[in-house]
Amino acid sequence: MAYTYIFIAAAILAAVVMALIGFYYAARQGQLRSVKDGSMVIFDAEEPVGLPTDAFPGAEPGSVRPRTSGR
Amino acid sequence: MNRMPLLMTGFFLTFLTAWLGLVAVPYFQIGRYQPEVDEITKDQTPPPFSGQADQGSAIYAASGCIYCHSQQVRPTEAGADLARGWGARRTVARDYMRDRVAFFGTSRTGPDLSNIGARQPSVEWHYQHLYQPQVVAPGSIMPPYRFLFEKRKISGAPSSDAFKVLPPDAPEEGYEIVPSNEAKALVQYLIALKRSTYPLPESPDEPATP
Amino acid sequence: MSVATVESPAKPTLVDSLLPQHRETIEDKVDRAEIDQTLRGPVLLYIGFAIFWLLLGSLLALIASVKLNVPGFLADWSWLTFGRVRPAHLNAVAYGWGAQVGVGVALWLMARLCRVPVRHGGLLYASAGIYNFGILLGIVGILAGHGTSVEWLEFPRYAAIVVFAGFALVSIWMVIMFRFRKPGHVYVSQWYILAAFFWFPWLYATANIVIFYLPVQAAVQGPVNWWYGHNALGLFFTPIGIASTYYLIPKVIGRPVYSYQLSIIGFWSLAFFYSWNGMHHLIGGPFPAWLISASVVASFMMVIPVVTTAINHHFTMVGHFGALRWSPTLRFVVFGAVCYTISSIQGTSMAIRWVNQVTHFTHYTIGHAHLGLYGFYTMVMFGAVYYIVPRLVDWEWPSANLIRWHFWLSGIGVLFMFVSLSVAGLFQGLALEDPKISFITSVNYTKAFLWMRSLSGIMMTAGHIIFATSFALILRHAGARRARPTLLTQPDEPAVLAAAV
Numbered sequence: 001m002a003y004t005y006i007f008i009a010a011a012i013l014a015a016v017v018m019a020l021i022g023f024y025y026a027a028r029q030g031q032l033r034s035v036k037d038g039s040m041v042i043f044d045a046e047e048p049v050g051l052p053t054d055a056f057p058g059a060e061p062g063s064v065r066p067r068t069s070g071r
Numbered sequence: 072m073n074r075m076p077l078l079m080t081g082f083f084l085t086f087l088t089a090w091l092g093l094v095a096v097p098y099f100q101i102g103r104y105q106p107e108v109d110e111i112t113k114d115q116t117p118p119p120f121s122g123q124a125d126q127g128s129a130i131y132a133a134s135g136c137i138y139c140h141s142q143q144v145r146p147t148e149a150g151a152d153l154a155r156g157w158g159a160r161r162t163v164a165r166d167y168m169r170d171r172v173a174f175f176g177t178s179r180t181g182p183d184l185s186n187i188g189a190r191q192p193s194v195e196w197h198y199q200h201l202y203q204p205q206v207v208a209p210g211s212i213m214p215p216y217r218f219l220f221e222k223r224k225i226s227g228a229p230s231s232d233a234f235k236v237l238p239p240d241a242p243e244e245g246y247e248i249v250p251s252n253e254a255k256a257l258v259q260y261l262i263a264l265k266r267s268t269y270p271l272p273e274s275p276d277e278p279a280t281p
Numbered sequence: 282m283s284v285a286t287v288e289s290p291a292k293p294t295l296v297d298s299l300l301p302q303h304r305e306t307i308e309d310k311v312d313r314a315e316i317d318q319t320l321r322g323p324v325l326l327y328i329g330f331a332i333f334w335l336l337l338g339s340l341l342a343l344i345a346s347v348k349l350n351v352p353g354f355l356a357d358w359s360w361l362t363f364g365r366v367r368p369a370h371l372n373a374v375a376y377g378w379g380a381q382v383g384v385g386v387a388l389w390l391m392a393r394l395c396r397v398p399v400r401h402g403g404l405l406y407a408s409a410g411i412y413n414f415g416i417l418l419g420i421v422g423i424l425a426g427h428g429t430s431v432e433w434l435e436f437p438r439y440a441a442i443v444v445f446a447g448f449a450l451v452s453i454w455m456v457i458m459f460r461f462r463k464p465g466h467v468y469v470s471q472w473y474i475l476a477a478f479f480w481f482p483w484l485y486a487t488a489n490i491v492i493f494y495l496p497v498q499a500a501v502q503g504p505v506n507w508w509y510g511h512n513a514l515g516l517f518f519t520p521i522g523i524a525s526t527y528y529l530i531p532k533v534i535g536r537p538v539y540s541y542q543l544s545i546i547g548f549w550s551l552a553f554f555y556s557w558n559g560m561h562h563l564i565g566g567p568f569p570a571w572l573i574s575a576s577v578v579a580s581f582m583m584v585i586p587v588v589t590t591a592i593n594h595h596f597t598m599v600g601h602f603g604a605l606r607w608s609p610t611l612r613f614v615v616f617g618a619v620c621y622t623i624s625s626i627q628g629t630s631m632a633i634r635w636v637n638q639v640t641h642f643t644h645y646t647i648g649h650a651h652l653g654l655y656g657f658y659t660m661v662m663f664g665a666v667y668y669i670v671p672r673l674v675d676w677e678w679p680s681a682n683l684i685r686w687h688f689w690l691s692g693i694g695v696l697f698m699f700v701s702l703s704v705a706g707l708f709q710g711l712a713l714e715d716p717k718i719s720f721i722t723s724v725n726y727t728k729a730f731l732w733m734r735s736l737s738g739i740m741m742t743a744g745h746i747i748f749a750t751s752f753a754l755i756l757r758h759a760g761a762r763r764a765r766p767t768l769l770t771q772p773d774e775p776a777v778l779a780a781a782v
Contacts, residue, residue, distance in 0.1 A: 005096065005099070008092075008095055011091055019081060019085065022080050022084075031077070035545060038468060039531070039537040040537055041468050042528060042531060042532055046312075049535055049536060052535050052607075052608065054611065056681040056684065057678045057684075058677075075460060078476075081549065081552065082476045082552065083479075086479075088556070089556035092557065093504055093576075094487060094504070094508065097501050098497055098501050101500045101501055102500065104498060131430070132429060133365075134362060134364045134426075135362070135367060135368055135430055137432070138364050143567055145638075149564065149634070149638060150641075151713065155716045164500035164567045167498070167500045169499075171496065172431060172492070172502065173502045174430060175563070175567075177562060177641070178642055178646075179713060209721075210721045211352070213352060214348055214353070215353060218359040219359075
């Protein structure tokens with residue numbers, strides 16, 4: 001009975017350790033560098049940053065286009 | 072953090088810790104109870120349900136009683152359950168070892184039923200209450216369960232199952248209301264609910280502090 | 282099998298996607314509209330079925346709520362007794378509407394973010410059919426008296442396995458889609474979606490096996506039940522809702538999320554802490570204290586993902602609140618994002634023992650559930666549907682006024698419901714905690730508020746009917762052809778347009 005708990009506790013600990021190792025590996029691989037680029041993948045030449053893409057039917061968003069951040 | 076193997080490993084490991092902790096450990100800790108057996112009388116606590124009461128638990132599930140009634144008595148430090156007289160002690164995990172499905176419940180739109188069999192041992196009371204809840208308990212918002220009963224014309228002697236229906240719902244002269252098999256099983260289950268009336272070593276009686 | 286008729290220049294292989302040093306080499310030429318067209322059938326099918334269950338679930342909810350006001354209402358037919366209508370409502374809206382519209386939205390988001398045409402579309406049609414057949418079996422089963430009375434898992438065994446099969450097919454599709462995505466394109470929404478479709482089948486299978494197929498002793502069922510119940514919300518509905526907000530808010534206003542780093546912290550802390558939630562539904566119950574304490578701690582740690590996500594939601598919006606005037610999608614999504622913050626913080630507070638002691642068994646919990654699943658999740662899904670469907674059918678929503686009515690009826694309705702149930706629950710809980718007050722008094726306190734709840738339910742149902750009307754009209758191409766507002770270039774092939782529904 002006690003062994004079961006020890007085993008399960010060890011398994012949980014092992015999972016956490018493995019997760020940390022994975023994280024460390026990812027960091028070493030440079031996967032955590034320049035993460036900000038990821039936020040730009042939803043924009044492209046066709047729908048660039050600064051272009052609103054939704055409006056009530058019939059409205060012309062150009063006429064009500066908001067101030068954009070220009071980032 | 073954009074590679075699939077790494078992501079999948081992360082999903083797997085984070086979830087695995089919880090799965091081990093909240094599913095596997097409880098199984099080993101509270102999932103393998105044996106009843107307490109009295110050395111002399113060979114009586115078992117908690118007692119097993121009778122066959123009819125066991126069928127009744129299925130009616131309890133089918134009718135969705137748990138959406139208003141809980142079956143757990145919290146200790147004094149966690150609520151007023153004992154002070155309300157809903158049990159002589161808190162319920163513990165072993166009290167439920169006879170149940171096929173646990174009806175712990177999350178709602179108390181109606182009162183707790185862990186020990187309803189001790190509070191209301193009368194079969195007739197339960198029939199009346201299921202048939203006409205607002206008459207038995209004024210102000211109640213429990214729905215009547217008349218589909219569990221049958222209205223029959225009395226031919227010869229009245230049925231032994233028939234119970235006294237209180238006004239204003241009493242049937243006209245020459246008719247009687249009898250419980251269906253489902254109603255009988257359900258009531259047998261309800262009066263068998265005496266979860267914290269017997270002592271268990273891990274949960275001694277505790278006095279209700281008002 | 283494959284419906285992908287559009288040839289992309291060079292499909293990446295699995296190895297391409299897995300090599301750590303791999304960088305994007307293919308010029309990004311796949312037209313969004315082309316990807317949208319390849320997904321049109323499955324996504325519309327999922328959304329359409331979801332709306333059907335939403336309407337049915339609303340009707341069931343109305344019946345159930347009137348029954349609490351007038352106990353004798355429709356009480357003499359076993360199929361419509363309160364204890365069956367209520368779980369039928371929950372399952373219809375949670376699995377029929379919520380999960381299903383979530384699948385529809387997630388499919389679209391995943392395909393769009395992977396930037397490749399859809400492959401294996403047939404899998405999706407099959408899964409939609411199987412899944413809905415499972416839901417139908419389940420709802421009818423509950424009404425017929427085969428419900429299990431295990432909350433969130435009421436579907437009888439014969440239905441649960443069908444639902445699982447339908448869902449598993451979608452999960453397989455998601456993995457394939459992600460696996461063959463265009464290199465370099467991973468967005469935070471994709472993590473959430475991929476994770477949700479990885480966790481949910483595991484969760485659902487575990488709970489069903491442990492409770493029904495190979496039942497354990499009843500005492501273990503409590504923890505497993507609430508581990509499932511809370512994680513279905515936290516590790517399925519929440520990730521899909523957040524995935525949608527992370528895509529739609531930046532996309533609609535045309536600005537990247539406030540802090541992408543925070544989104545990474547938010548995601549992994551959600552993965553780790555949310556999975557340990559659930560046992561706080563059992564505070565005071567017959568369970569080991571450590572089990573409950575672990576979940577209470579995890580509930581508190583949920584502040585981390587909630588705050589990081591809230592910062593991203595709300596700070597991305599700063600300076601763009603004017604956009605709420607002209608974008609229907611944004612209105613719904615921002616409303617949902619605000620409700621997410623509120624309901625998450627409220628949820629953490631409800632894990633505090635002395636709060637839980639009062640609110641645990643009352644209508645307060647039901648108010649919280651509606652704030653989370655409706656105020657947050659459903660409103661975000663409405664917003665997503667308003668964004669997605671015009672792009673799929675190449676047609677404009679028929680009427681701005683219908684959308685406005687839908688928004689105000691649903692929004693005010695859910696807030697009204699939340700307030701009335703919360704107040705009812707507090708009165709009820711405080712009365713229950715005072716043994717000198719008779720039990721029936723605790724019931725009487727709630728009665729007026731339960732009437733208000735029915736009223737709020739009528740408002741929300743009216744909103745749903747309007748929403749369904751809009752959806753039916755846009756499918757029939759009523760009103761105007763899509764012009765500038767949705768700002769999408771037209772697909773190249775006229776044949777695709779002619780084949781539009």
